[in-house]
Amino acid sequence: MTAVFALATSLLWGLADFGGGLLTRRLHALTVVVVSQALAAVVLGAVVLATGGWREAGGSLWFAVAAGVVGPAAMLCFYRALALGPMGVVSPLGSLGTVVVPLGVGIALGERPGAMQAVGMAVAVAGVVLAGGQRMGGVSVPRRTIALTLVSAFGFGAVMALIAEASTNVTGLFLALFVQRLCNVAVGGAALYATVRRGTPALPGDGLPALRGALPALAFVGIADVAANGTYALAAQHGPVTVAAVLASLYPVVTALAALGILKERLRTVQAAGASLALLGTVLLASAG
Secondary structure, X not given: OHHHHHHHHHHHHHHHHHHHHHHOOOOOHHHHHHHHHHHHHHHHHHHHHHHOHHHHOOOOHHHHHHHHHHHHHHHHHHHHHHHHOOHHHHHHHHHHHHHHHHHHHHHHOOOOOOHHHHHHHHHHHHHHHHHOOOOOOOOOOOHHHHHHHHXXXXXXXXXXXXXXXXXXXXHHHHHHHHHHHHHHHHHHHHHHHHHHHOOOOOOOOOOHHHHHHHHHHHHHHHHHHHHHHHHHHHHHHHOOHHHHHHHHXXXXXXXXXXXXXXXXXXXXXXXXXXXXXXXXXXXXXXXXX
């Protein structure tokens, strides 16, 4: 079950990133974050009420609060790095945080992957790096870009680790994800307000009609992101965090395939090789887990 839930996480995150990337071509990135997370919070609030998830409130919710504060900050650093440096370098480096941080947590807690799992992890991580489609050699990347990327990578990995610790059952997970989204909206909303105060509009020239037209897509992005957090937490609860983290990190491959199928973007040879390695690593991890 660990492999199933973790691969579902990759699928959901990959599609959410693809949808978010399309939306940011029309809307401010912070507007996409705040509105999508607010819509997700509404859905999660209804789920919490329907399942009685509020009864699971306890000290572990502070992990969800921390994830809700760290998440928007990581997103902002990531988007800024994408604006400053080559995406083919920034994207795979940012995704590696979702492997390294949970892996470190799992190993620190005493998990020891077997030989086949270790090989699968190495192959899958190599696939994620190659799927970025651009080599570091020959590319001048500013130190600030690398610093922002590493901060975002740590932040994304920290969010995964924190959510995995925020609950021990499904109803508690609903509550933790709801709290995280409320914090996402609060932090992201404050950043958006500060941006508007500095003179950057939150909406494009056609204003609210553009936002209303994008609401279905924004809802999909927010709900897919929530569902991915949930499936990752379930993956971490059902098996080794080390395996869950690596399989969940395959979402850049999903995003690349979505761009290939929908936007007709052609994969470079190195991207195709990365996708193949990632799939091979997935098979090795799934068979060993």
